[in-house]
Amino acid sequence: MTTHRSLHPSFGPGRPSLIFEPIVTLADGDVRAHEAIVATEAPVGFGLTRGGAFEYVLGKVAAHLARQARGAAVAFNVTLDQLLDERLPGLVGEIAERAGVEPHAFLFEIDATIAEIEPSAIRSAIERLHEDAWSVTLDRIDSARSPLQTLAALPVDMVKIDQRTIREAGRDRLETLTAVLTMARRLGIGTISAGISDLPELAAAIAHGYDLAQGPIFGEQVPAPRLRGEATGPAL
Amino acid sequence: MSEVASVRPPTDLRAALHRSPLPIALIDLDDVRILEANAAALRIIGLDPDDPLPGSLEEILSPEDRAASRAALSVLASGAVMAFESRRLLLGADGARFDAHLWVRSLRSIGLHAALVILAPYDGEDPVDLAGGAPATRLDLGGAVAVGSIDVEMRILSCSADVVEILGCGPEAVIGETLVSRVHPDDVGPLLLGVGRAVADEHGAAVHVRILTTADHYTGVRLVVNPIRGTTSPRLGFVMTAESTERGDDARIVDLERHLWRIALEVEAAGVTHGSRRVPDVGTIAGMEDLSPRQWEIVTRLLRGERVPDIARALFLSQSTVRNQLGAVYRKLGVHSQSELLALLQGRLDPA
Numbered sequence: 001m002t003t004h005r006s007l008h009p010s011f012g013p014g015r016p017s018l019i020f021e022p023i024v025t026l027a028d029g030d031v032r033a034h035e036a037i038v039a040t041e042a043p044v045g046f047g048l049t050r051g052g053a054f055e056y057v058l059g060k061v062a063a064h065l066a067r068q069a070r071g072a073a074v075a076f077n078v079t080l081d082q083l084l085d086e087r088l089p090g091l092v093g094e095i096a097e098r099a100g101v102e103p104h105a106f107l108f109e110i111d112a113t114i115a116e117i118e119p120s121a122i123r124s125a126i127e128r129l130h131e132d133a134w135s136v137t138l139d140r141i142d143s144a145r146s147p148l149q150t151l152a153a154l155p156v157d158m159v160k161i162d163q164r165t166i167r168e169a170g171r172d173r174l175e176t177l178t179a180v181l182t183m184a185r186r187l188g189i190g191t192i193s194a195g196i197s198d199l200p201e202l203a204a205a206i207a208h209g210y211d212l213a214q215g216p217i218f219g220e221q222v223p224a225p226r227l228r229g230e231a232t233g234p235a236l
Numbered sequence: 237m238s239e240v241a242s243v244r245p246p247t248d249l250r251a252a253l254h255r256s257p258l259p260i261a262l263i264d265l266d267d268v269r270i271l272e273a274n275a276a277a278l279r280i281i282g283l284d285p286d287d288p289l290p291g292s293l294e295e296i297l298s299p300e301d302r303a304a305s306r307a308a309l310s311v312l313a314s315g316a317v318m319a320f321e322s323r324r325l326l327l328g329a330d331g332a333r334f335d336a337h338l339w340v341r342s343l344r345s346i347g348l349h350a351a352l353v354i355l356a357p358y359d360g361e362d363p364v365d366l367a368g369g370a371p372a373t374r375l376d377l378g379g380a381v382a383v384g385s386i387d388v389e390m391r392i393l394s395c396s397a398d399v400v401e402i403l404g405c406g407p408e409a410v411i412g413e414t415l416v417s418r419v420h421p422d423d424v425g426p427l428l429l430g431v432g433r434a435v436a437d438e439h440g441a442a443v444h445v446r447i448l449t450t451a452d453h454y455t456g457v458r459l460v461v462n463p464i465r466g467t468t469s470p471r472l473g474f475v476m477t478a479e480s481t482e483r484g485d486d487a488r489i490v491d492l493e494r495h496l497w498r499i500a501l502e503v504e505a506a507g508v509t510h511g512s513r514r515v516p517d518v519g520t521i522a523g524m525e526d527l528s529p530r531q532w533e534i535v536t537r538l539l540r541g542e543r544v545p546d547i548a549r550a551l552f553l554s555q556s557t558v559r560n561q562l563g564a565v566y567r568k569l570g571v572h573s574q575s576e577l578l579a580l581l582q583g584r585l586d587p588a
Contacts, residue, residue, distance in 0.1 A: 033552065073552065100266070104530060107552050133530040133561050135552035157554040188548060188555025211549065
């Protein structure tokens with residue numbers, strides 16, 4: 001989970017800030033979606049927020065979409081508890097409708113490390129979300145103990161690999177992640193390369209055939225009021 | 237929904253709408269209120285410019301057409317499609333009913349949760365000619381936008397006089413030339429791909445190319461190419477727009493006005509007002525009301541010719557999620573395959 005050093009006072013002084021990171025199509029450089037991230041001075045953990053703050057933060061995201069970026073898509077992480085809660089799709093749909101935005105503008109992300117905890121319960125939760133075709137991304141699959149097994153076990157729509165892990169990965173791990181990409185393609189699952197910070201990493205992501213990418217190279221994470229902004233990275 | 241209820245068309249968009257020769261109304265996409273309508277549109281439904289506007293689009297539709305219109309507009313509001321066409325029975329101010337062809341285009345690309353509705357009375361088999369006259373003599377574009385047509389070998393067959401603002405020469409200088417000869421050598425590939433796609437899938441295509449002016453330098457243009465239906469020899473309409481390098485509020489307003497013009501011109505270039513293509517009116521098929529908005533979105537994309545991988549990519553879904561949703565659609569509509577579904581939606585198969 002990315003954090004942002006310079007806090008933006010979206011929620012008031014001294015409180016966490018809501019920021020958006022653009023997600024870009026590698027084929028043409030278009031901004032396809034944003035990831036909503038709650039930035040704090042300390043890592044926020046896996047999940048947009050926990051407990052009652054979740055509804056509040058998601059309401060903020062929905063309000064920004066309604067005012068400034070109707071039609072845009074926003075991805076956000078959910079915790080294990082939130083994912084397993086049967087009320088999750090209803091709650092998200094209700095928040096979206098209250099703000100007057102399309103519910104499926106919200107894209108769910110789950111962290112691969114939590115996905116390994118209770119795979120069968122998580123599989124059922126994803127299938128529940130799929131009943132109304134919500135999009136579910138498996139985030140940071142590079143952090144899973146057994147990435148291939150995790151991908152095979154869960155019927156996700158997209159899978160995200162973080163370049164920061166790849167930078168530090170050994171050869172065996174790289175081969176495993178290449179196999180994850182191949183498997184994802186065969187399963188018709190979208191692939192996202194996250195954390196791209198320089199041109200060599202961008203070139204590598206293109207060469208590996210990722211569908212989407214995100215990271216500092218596509219411009220700074222933007223505070224909520226500037227959600228409509230374009231990515232400022234190099235033309236692809 | 238208070239955010240949506242406050243949709244107000246920008247002044248410049250309203251001004252452009254009232255100047256347009258096409259009968260255009262602007263509607264709010266949430267409650268289909270008519271926000272604005274020009275004199276040509278009001279005349280069609282038997283109103284004078286000073287009369288109060290009808291409260292909503294539904295008020296001018298015959299009751300039996302309202303449910304289908306609501307369904308189609310909900311798909312447009314969802315963002316699944318940018319435009320649709322349909323034949324509708326309209327109610328005039330005097331209570332008379334008449335057939336009309338409606339071309340409805342979303343304005344979400346300029347940040348408005350609203351749509352333009354172009355109304356064309358439809359008289360039996362005869363195509364409606366709203367425009368009248370040749371483009372070169374009729375258009376007053378108020379900006380660097382030219383419209384014309386090319387044959388399949390990309391020879392320019394007609395071109396509006398406005399081309400002088402982009403290329404520095406009038407239509408007489410470019411008619412008979414091939415478009416390729418004026419395009420920058422590095423842009424010929426994208427142009428051929430764009431035209432090829434427009435011919436192949438009949439949905440039209442937009443390409444950005446550099447084009448040679450009489451000052452002997454290349455200038456960037458956006459070309460929208462659409463097949464023209466209903467003609468004896470294959471032709472494509474094109475809309476050429478100079479790419480603006482300016483930015484700022486003034487430029488934005490100019491862009492907005494051009495956007496409206498471009499929409500109207502794209503309609504004409506596509507031949508919609510001359511030989512309307514029958515677009516399936518899926519709102520009238522039994523069982524469609526049971527589809528979820530997400531299933532609607534997938535079905536409308538399928539109707540537009542998108543394949544499962546394209547739909548999956550556009551909706552951030554895996555191909556198997558899309559296929560599972562299609563399976564649910566098949567069950568609701570009583571069909572067994574994608575080809576049966578398309579046949580049903582295109583009116584070639586009776587509902588079970």
